[in-house]
Amino acid sequence: MDKYTVAAIFRGIADVLEIKGENPFRIRAYQRAAQNIESLTEDLSDLMARGELERVPGIGKDLARKIAEILTTGRLRYYEELKKEVPPGLVELLAVPGVGPRTARLLYDQMNVTSIDELERLAREGRLRGLPGIKAKTEENILRGIALVRQGTARRPLGLVLPLVEYVVAYLQERAPVERISPAGSVRRRCETVGDVDILVVSSAPERVMEIFTTMPLVREVMARGGTRASVRTTDGLQVDVRVVERESFGAALCYFTGSKAHNIRIRELAVRKGLKINEYGVFRSDERLAGREEEEVYAAVGLPWIPPELREDRGEIEAAQAGRLPRLVERSDLKGDLHVHSRYSDGSGTLEDIAARARQLGLEWVAVCDHSRSLKVAGGLEVEELLVKLRAVREFNERSPDVKLLCGAEVDIDGRGGLDYSDEILAQLDLVVASIHSGFKQGEAALTARTIAAMENPYVDLIGHPTGRLFGEREAYPLDLTAVLDAAARTGTALEINAYPKRLDLNDVYSRAAAQKGVLLGIGSDAHLVDQMDYLALGLDVARRGWLTARDLLNTMTYAELRSWLSARRARAAR
Ligand code: DGT
Ligand code: CA
Ligand code: CA
Ligand code: ZN
Numbered sequence: 001m002d003k004y005t006v007a008a009i010f011r012g013i014a015d016v017l018e019i020k021g022e023n024p025f026r027i028r029a030y031q032r033a034a035q036n037i038e039s040l041t042e043d044l045s046d047l048m049a050r051g052e053l054e055r056v057p058g059i060g061k062d063l064a065r066k067i068a069e070i071l072t073t074g075r076l077r078y079y080e081e082l083k084k085e086v087p088p089g090l091v092e093l094l095a096v097p098g099v100g101p102r103t104a105r106l107l108y109d110q111m112n113v114t115s116i117d118e119l120e121r122l123a124r125e126g127r128l129r130g131l132p133g134i135k136a137k138t139e140e141n142i143l144r145g146i147a148l149v150r151q152g153t154a155r156r157p158l159g160l161v162l163p164l165v166e167y168v169v170a171y172l173q174e175r176a177p178v179e180r181i182s183p184a185g186s187v188r189r190r191c192e193t194v195g196d197v198d199i200l201v202v203s204s205a206p207e208r209v210m211e212i213f214t215t216m217p218l219v220r221e222v223m224a225r226g227g228t229r230a231s232v233r234t235t236d237g238l239q240v241d242v243r244v245v246e247r248e249s250f251g252a253a254l255c256y257f258t259g260s261k262a263h264n265i266r267i268r269e270l271a272v273r274k275g276l277k278i279n280e281y282g283v284f285r286s287d288e289r290l291a292g293r294e295e296e297e298v299y300a301a302v303g304l305p306w307i308p309p310e311l312r313e314d315r316g317e318i319e320a321a322q323a324g325r326l327p328r329l330v331e332r333s334d335l336k337g338d339l340h341v342h343s344r345y346s347d348g349s350g351t352l353e354d355i356a357a358r359a360r361q362l363g364l365e366w367v368a369v370c371d372h373s374r375s376l377k378v379a380g381g382l383e384v385e386e387l388l389v390k391l392r393a394v395r396e397f398n399e400r401s402p403d404v405k406l407l408c409g410a411e412v413d414i415d416g417r418g419g420l421d422y423s424d425e426i427l428a429q430l431d432l433v434v435a436s437i438h439s440g441f442k443q444g445e446a447a448l449t450a451r452t453i454a455a456m457e458n459p460y461v462d463l464i465g466h467p468t469g470r471l472f473g474e475r476e477a478y479p480l481d482l483t484a485v486l487d488a489a490a491r492t493g494t495a496l497e498i499n500a501y502p503k504r505l506d507l508n509d510v511y512s513r514a515a516a517q518k519g520v521l522l523g524i525g526s527d528a529h530l531v532d533q534m535d536y537l538a539l540g541l542d543v544a545r546r547g548w549l550t551a552r553d554l555l556n557t558m559t560y561a562e563l564r565s566w567l568s569a570r571r572a573r574a575a576r
Pocket of ligand 3: 185
C-alpha cells in the first residue's frame with residue numbers, strides 16, 4: 001500500500017514547483033501521476049518488480065525511476081532538495097482558491113504569513129490591502145476562498161476517505177506492535193460523508209504506536225500527541241485520530257467511539273435502567289467491571305444482540321433489536337453482479353474482456369455493460385448502429401465465456417420531457433435498460449418528478465440511474481417528489497439505482513430504505529468508467545446496509561439466471 005506515499009510526494013513536488021513558478025505542464029504531470037497512482041488496484045512494488053511501472057498512464061522513464069527510489073528507500077532525494085527551496089508554510093496557502101503562487105509568495109515575503117489561520121486573521125482585520133495588487137475586494141475573495149476550503153475539507157465523501165483509512169490501518173499493522181485495530185466513528189458506520197477518521201488500537205507499546213503514527217509520510221501536521229492518543233492532519237488535510245486503549249476496554253471503547261452519539265445515549269439509558277454504567281472503559285455495577293473486552297458483551301449487558309455499526313443512528317435499530325427483528329443485512333458475498341459499468345464503446349476504458357476479467361476477480365457472475373445513449377455526445381453516447389454492433393459483440397462474448405456473463409445494456413438519457421433517447425423498438429432488443437437524467441436540472445420539482453415517472457412508465461426501462469442527481473461538492477440533489485417517485489416505482493415494478501460512484505451515492509441510505517419499505521427493488525451500479533472502479537460496488541453495499549436492506553431487496557444478489565428471468569418477465573409484460 002505504498003501508493004499513497006508516492007502520491008503524497010508527487011503532490012508535494014507539484015506544490016513546490018507551483019510556488020517556484022515552474023512550467024504548468026510539469027506541475028500538472030506530477031498531479032496527474034499522483035491521481036493515477038492512487039486509483040491503481042495493483043501493488044506498485046509488484047509493478048516495479050516486473051518492470052511495468054511505465055505502463056501506468058502518465059508515468060514515463062523519469063517518474064518510474066522516482067517511484068522506484070521511493071519504494072526502495074522510503075524517500076526521494078529530489079523532493080528533499082526541492083523542499084529546501086521554499087518555506088514550508090507557503091504550500092498551505094496555495095490550497096485557498098484565489099491565492100496563486102505569486103500571491104502566496106507576496107504574503108510570505110511581506111507579511112510573514114505561513115498558515116491559513118494567519119491569512120484569515122489578517123484579511124479580517126483588513127491588513128492585507130495595500131500590498132501590491134491587493135485591495136479590499138481581494139481580501140473578501142480570500143476570505144470566501146478560505147470558507148470554501150474549510151467547507152470542502154469539513155466533510156468528505158466516504159469513498160475518498162476509505163482508501164486512506166485502509167492505508168493507515170495497514171501501515172500501523174505492519175510497523176507497530178498492534179494487537180487489535182479498528183476504525184471507529186462515522187467511517188465504521190459507513191456514513192456517506194466523514195468529518196474526521198477515528199482509529200482504535202490495542203497495543204503493549206502505546207508510545208511506539210504514537211511514534212510510528214505521527215511520523216507516517218503522509219502526515220503534514222501533528223495536532224496533538226500524548227501517551228495513548230494523537231491527532232494528525234494528512235497532506236491533503238484530513239484529520240486522523242488514533243487512540244490506544246486497554247485490552248479489557250476495547251469493546252466498550254469501540255462502542256463509544258463508533259457512536260453515533262444518539263445511539264450511545266439510548267444504550268446508556270438502557271444501562272441506567274438496569275443499574276449499570278456504560279462508558280468507554282467498560283460496563284460497571286458500582287465499581288465492579290462486568291464487561292468491556294468485546295462489543296457483544298456491552299450489548300448483552302443491556303439485553304440486546306450486537307447491532308451492526310451501519311444501523312447505529314437511533315433510527316429504530318434499538319427497538320428492532322429489542323424485538324429480535326434486526327434485518328439480516330445484505331453482505332458482500334451476496335453480491336453476484338454489477339448493474340452499471342461503462343465500456344470502451346462509450347466513455348469507459350475497458351473492453352468487454354477487461355470488464356469480465358475484473359468481474360471474475362471480484363467474484364461476480366454477471367455485469368450489465370451500460371454505455372451512454374446518443375444525445376450524450378460528450379460522453380461518447382452510442383448511435384443506434386454502434387449499439388447494434390455492441391449487442392452482437394456481447395452475444396459473441398457470452399458464447400465464449402463459460403463463467404462471467406455480460407448483459408448488453410444502455411444508460412439511456414431521459415430527455416427534457418420524459419422521453420427516451422432510443423425508440424422502443426431498439427430498447428426492446430437490449431438486455432437491460434437504465435434511464436437517467438443528465439440535463440435540465442433547473443426545471444423544478446414538478447417537471448423533474450414528471451420526467452422521472454414518465455421514464456418509469458416506459459415498460460422497457462428496468463432501472464432509474466442515480467435518481468436524484470446529487471454530486472458531492474458539486475451539485476445538490478435536484479428537487480424531486482420522492483414519495484411520488486417511489487410510488488410510481490412500486491406501481492410499475494421499476495427498480496431504482498444505488499449509484500456507487502464515490503461522488504454520487506444516489507439513492508442515499510434513507511431513500512433506499514423508504515424504497516424497500518414500499519416493495520421497490522434496488523440495484524447497485526458502480527458506474528465504473530475504469531475497470532478498477534468496479535470496486536466501488538462495495539460503497540453501494542455500504543449505502544444498502546445503512547438503508548437496512550437485505551439480500552432480497554437488491555437485484556445484485558440474483559444469479560444470472562434469476563436476473564434473466566426477472567428481465568424477461570418484464571419484457572413479456574411490455575410486449576402485451
Ligand atoms: P464525524 O467525525 O463528524 O464524521 O462523525 P463521528 O461520528 O465520527 O464523530 P466524532 O469523530 O466526533 O466522534 C466519534 C464518536 O465518538 C461519535 O460517533 C460518538 C463518540 N462521541 C464523541 N463525542 C461524544 C459525546 O460527547 N458523547 C457521546 N456519548 N459520544 C461521543
Ligand atoms: Ca470521526
Ligand atoms: Ca474524532
Ligand atoms: Zn449517468
